[in-house]
Amino acid sequence: MTDTGADLQRIGVVGCGLMGAGITEVNARAGLDVVVVESSEGAAAAGRERLERSLQRAEDKGKLSESAADVLARISIVTDLDALADRQLVVEAIVEDEDAKVSLFKRLDTLVADPQAILASNTSSIPIMKLGVVTSRPTQVMGIHFFNPVPVLRLVELVPSLLTSPETTERARSYVEGPLGKSAIDCQDRAGFVVNALLIPFVLSAIRMFESGFASAEDIDRGLVLGAAHPQGPLALADLIGLDTVKAVAESLYEEFKEPLYAAPPLLARMVDAGLLGRKSGRGFYRY
Known part of the structure; x- marks a missing residue:
């Protein structure tokens, strides 16, 4: 039986810049296991520092139900994409460049073992179809677009391509509105979304x-x-x-x-x- 989005427990994030770190944080704060992949050790260290600062601010303001250290314990930051092999959902949050994203989705398609895993992009504008068709599983590829700052803003745009299955979209909705506690709106796969x-x-x-x-x-x-x-x-x-x-x-x-x-x-x-x-x-x- 296909998992519901609420059952997505192993999350991957590619990129730990401003958006990637925010996506990582909200997933870890929701109790999910998160593996983040960065391009270098230096970028990984910068990403960890960004997360530590943000979580410490949240703890100091009384916005965490547990310690910042407990949330950080659910996050692994690595430099090897192979670490995403067992993930049930991978969210791409790299530079807003079509060629770079297409190349990454080709890699993810070969690495992520679960055929039901969702491969998602946090792109602001690049057509999801262009990312889906370079994989062998376009029905599992969609946009899940968060807004900056991710821990604060509640909106997420759900963007299926013409090939994304309705089941994938509903799993994503369940994940966004369930454990993450955010609000989703549906968007057509057109540049800029809504x-x-x-x-x-x-x-x-x-x-x-x-x-x-x-x-x-x-x-x-x-x-x-x-x-x-x-x-x-x-x-x-x-x-x-x-x-x-x-x-x-x-x-x-x-x-x-x-x-x-x-x-x-x-x-x-x-x-x-x-x-x-x-x-x-x-x-x-x-x-x-």
């Missing part, structure tokens, strides 16, 4: 306004916070997302729809080229 297809053009519009000299970054953001009750302004949000990610999602949207509102402004491209990526690099539209 949230980013609406959000990214809005952010790009704010960047164009700033780029043109129409208003300062501070005034643009204050206008949306104080005048539209947004929790933070669009430029501060872009810094939080990461300007490289904003650019990558915009390019995927433009590639799919060819609509001018999805085109990345020149300023965004120059900032990414300069390494001004927002919070994660210490400087974007603001300094951190």
Whole structure:
């Protein structure tokens, strides 16, 4: 009998950057066994430090039902993809690059032993179909898109491709809404899914306004916070997302729809080229 999503206990995560660490944390906090794969020992050490800091903050604020050490004990961070062989669900959270993701899914297909295992991507914009068709199990491949910061934001987008089985989607829903305690929405396999297809053009519009000299970054953001009750302004949000990610999602949207509102402004491209990526690099539209 096929397991339900609530029975998924052995979770794999590929990548322990900002998103990968958040996905790892919510799974471990839900009592699940998590193996995380990073590309190098240095990246693995940085990922562990990121997790330790986040969990310690949660413990200090009384948001954990157990100690940070107990949660960390359910997490293994390694550099060998072979460690994912026994996983029931693997979530890919690497760089937003189609070639890199396609190559990874080819590897995962050969490594993950359970034929019923779900191979999921946390991509913000890359079509799930392109990842599913390079495997021998496209019915088991889908998007499970978390939002940053993962431990805080409750939304998860579920994105089946045309080939994903209904059973896979329902297992994913059971997993997301069961042990993880999050809320899922259903999305078609189109670039940007629901949230980013609406959000990214809005952010790009704010960047164009700033780029043109129409208003300062501070005034643009204050206008949306104080005048539209947004929790933070669009430029501060872009810094939080990461300007490289904003650019990558915009390019995927433009590639799919060819609509001018999805085109990345020149300023965004120059900032990414300069390494001004927002919070994660210490400087974007603001300094951190």
